[in-house]
Amino acid sequence: MDLNKIILSDEARKELVNDRRWLHAHPEEGWCVFETTWFIVRRLRSLGLEVLAGIDVIEPDAVMGRNEALVLAAQQRAIEHGVPKEFLESLSGYTGAMAILRTGRPGPVTALRFDIDALPIEETDDPQHEANAGHFRSQNPGFSHACGHDGHAAIGLALCRWLSENREQLKGTVKILFQPAEEGVRGAAAMAAKGIVDDVDWFAGGHIGCSAKLGDVGVSHFGYLATTKFDLEFFGQSAAAGSPEKGRSALMCAAAACLSLGSLPGHSQGITRVQIGKFISGTGRNIIADHAYMQLEVRGETTEINDYMAKNVEQTVKGLALAYGVDYKLTRMGEAVTYKGDEEAVALLKSAAREVPGVHSVVDMNAKIGSEDCTMLIRRVQEHGGKAAFCYYGCNHHGHHRPDFSIQDETSLPIGWGTFARFIAEINSQD
Ligand SMILES: [Zn+2]
Structure with missing residues (x-):
């Protein structure tokens, strides 16, 4: 397949932009992407691709940061918006999907991953803002696609159309993953644990924006901090302030945890981070607080350094709970490791990007x-x-x-699409 001949037809470009705008208008968060998953699955089925969704692409034991109450509310909302009940039941409460093209001809297995979740951010009402001017602003109050995952999902769908239309010129197998819950680094671990990429020879992922300007493609050799996100709760005993010996203050233990965790020693081999971003405790002035809730995270320049930080969190919390005579629950809510690309795959992405119309420069990022x-x-x-x-x-x-996050979808998305379509063609085309 000639890389120069891989073009997005006017019709396909229109569909790519329309898909992105529909997704933009219907943002869903984390594990709650039921309408989004239905939108994706319906399209994949119409393209004649093999489709797996929900429980078939997610390993429940490896799921992090999923709130059952939010999931139930999102399912209800999806039903009200016309998503079939049978489809929702088939997901067993989980979201996300994967399209598979099996050409029937021997060849490598290639997979690409697109994240599909939005953020709990109210979209600006500035009339100049892209989505307001274009009449596709978020219809879900309090939520918006403020990181561009709507564009990612739309590119994934456009690739699926291209795969379906070009299957006779391809060999091997191509998998397109639509991943929920990237925000908070919650979703990928459960897709990985399901084993759906274990047979994959070549894999690529990407993100719109970040440090790359319109017309640039940045390809990564290494990067990202490894991170672990925790929810931490302390359970004490409430009592009147006049009888402190009868109570056990979860608040005081949590306050001590803030100071101890915030001053954890770093690591000689690289960057570390600790952040306590949320702390809720107490009901009134003269009541010993029986509950405290915290959200925190650690990061490390290598996975080993992050593991060292996470272990320090576990030990510190355990020790403080003992010292204050309270119970605790420390829950891993999200996890990511560092990235080290394979030079051959990096080179393929670079050569793919260089051939894409509209790309001014391909740089290391x-x-x-x-x-x-x-x-x-x-x-x-x-x-x-x-x-x-x-x-x-x-x-x-x-x-x-x-x-006010904006992505110039008509120009930026075809570049992402073109890069990934060529990446697949380099690996899976028959000639
Ligand atoms: Zn993002």
Whole structure:
């Protein structure tokens, strides 16, 4: 297949942009992406691809940061919005999907991953904002696609159409993953644990924006901090302030935890981070607090350094609970490892990107301080002997996770699509 002949038809480009805008108008968070999953699955079925969804792509034992009450509310909302009950039942409460093209001809297995979740951020009402000017703003109050995963999902769908239309020119197998719950690095571990990428020879993931400007493609050799997200609860005994010996203060234990965790020693071999972002406790001035709730995270420059930090959190919390005579529950809510690309896969992504119309420059781009759970899938692929790489396709934005995040979908998405379509063609075309 001639890489120069891989073009997005006008019709396909229109569908790509329309899909992104529909998804943008219907943002869902984390593990609650039921309408989104239905939108994706319905399309994949119409394209004649093999489709797995929900429980068939998610390993429940490896799920992190899933809130059952939010999931139930999202299912209800999906039903009200016309998602068939039988479909929701078939998911067994889990979201996400995977399309599989089996050409029937021997050849490598290639997989690409697209995350599909939104954020709990109210979209700006500035009339100049892309989604307001274009009349596709979020219809789900309090939520928006402020990180561009709507664009990611739309590219995945456009690739599925291309795969379906070009199957006779391809060999081997191609898998397109639509992953829930990237925000909070919660979803990829459960997809990896399901084993759906264990047979994968070549793997690629990507993100719109970040440091890449419109027309740039940044390809990563290494990067990302490994991270573990925790929820921490302390359970004490309430009592009147006048009788402190009768109570056990969860609040005081949590306050001590803030100071102790915040001053954990670092590591000589690389960067570490500790962040306590949320602390709720207490009911009134003269009542010893019987409950405290905290959200915290650690990061490390290597997976080993992050593990060292996470272990320190566990030991510190255990020790403090003993000292204050309270019970505790420490729950892992999300996890990602560092990224190390395979040079062969990196080179393939680079050569793919260079051929895409509209690309001005292809540069090395290694994210040093963020975290991304695609790394969990990448590690799984590499552990099984496959090769993987990660890239960024640019857009002009004011910053991710903001109410005015914009991506210039008509120009930016075809570049992402073109890069990944060519990556697949380099590996799976018959000639
Ligand atoms: Zn993102």
